[in-house]
Amino acid sequence: METDRMTVDHSSSRGALAKALAPAQGKIEGARKTAQNPHLKNRYATLADVWDACRGPLSAHGLAVVQTFEPHGDKMICVVSRLIHESGEWMQSRLILPVTKADAQGFGSAITYARRYALSALVGVTADDDDGNAASGTVAKAQPAADNSDEARLAEMLAKAKTTDDLAKAEAEAARVAKAGGLTDDARVRLRALRAEAAKRMDAA
Numbered sequence: 023m024e025t026d027r028m029t030v031d032h033s034s035s036r037g038a039l040a041k042a043l044a045p046a047q048g049k050i051e052g053a054r055k056t057a058q059n060p061h062l063k064n065r066y067a068t069l070a071d072v073w074d075a076c077r078g079p080l081s082a083h084g085l086a087v088v089q090t091f092e093p094h095g096d097k098m099i100c101v102v103s104r105l106i107h108e109s110g111e112w113m114q115s116r117l118i119l120p121v122t123k124a125d126a127q128g129f130g131s132a133i134t135y136a137r138r139y140a141l142s143a144l145v146g147v148t149a150d151d152d153d154g155n156a157a158s159g160t161v162a163k164a165q166p167a168a169d170n171s172d173e174a175r176l177a178e179m180l181a182k183a184k185t186t187d188d189l190a191k192a193e194a195e196a197a198r199v200a201k202a203g204g205l206t207d208d209a210r211v212r213l214r215a216l217r218a219e220a221a222k223r224m225d226a227a
Contacts, residue, residue: 029115030113031116032114033111035111036111040181041178044177045174046083047079050079053142053149054074067149069137072147075147076141086105087104087141089101089103091137094118097124099121099129101136102115103140103144113144115143117136119132146209172209173213176213177212179192180217196213
């Protein structure tokens with residue numbers, strides 16, 4: 023039986039998408055946690071909270087996300103999330119999750135859960151931990167993810183790279199930032215894709 027998994031696919035070119043996503047992520051703030059688990063009493067970000075955190079910056083840079091779903095066997099669901107740029111370039115994830123209860127409510131809960139986590143991973147939204155501030159009656163402004171500015175800078179270096187020396191400098195800087203803990207796993211995946219795109223561009227020149 024298949025277990026939870028997430029796969030990623032993309033259009034043949036991603037330069038324009040990456041160029042738009044980097045500054046958009048620089049403006050995306052952490053998602054507020056407005057809901058509370060009635061059993062564990064911990065707070066969490068809802069799908070609406072994640073959308074509130076990213077919708078404006080994505081739209082301002084010509085980006086949109088479309089999420090659909092489809093059955094995957096009798097007790098699993100597959101949520102397809104596609105990040106689309108106005109140029110027509112895209113990046114897509116497929117997240118497969120088990121459904122704990124095979125009825126309308128069970129499938130609905132699994133779909134919402136999968137959409138929330140897939141959207142967060144696809145565009146780089148994090149949830150801000152603000153339980154203490156909320157309890158004391160004050161709410162701190164959510165801060166951008168720590169790696170956003172570094173990722174944007176590295177993405178720009180890769181987009182502008184015209185020689186192997188330029189590419190080597192970008193790789194060295196990426197390695198330095200990663201070693202210092204300035205990049206998330208998702209950021210590394212996106213930067214690797216940009217590096218491959220830059221190398222392909224040089225080979226075609």
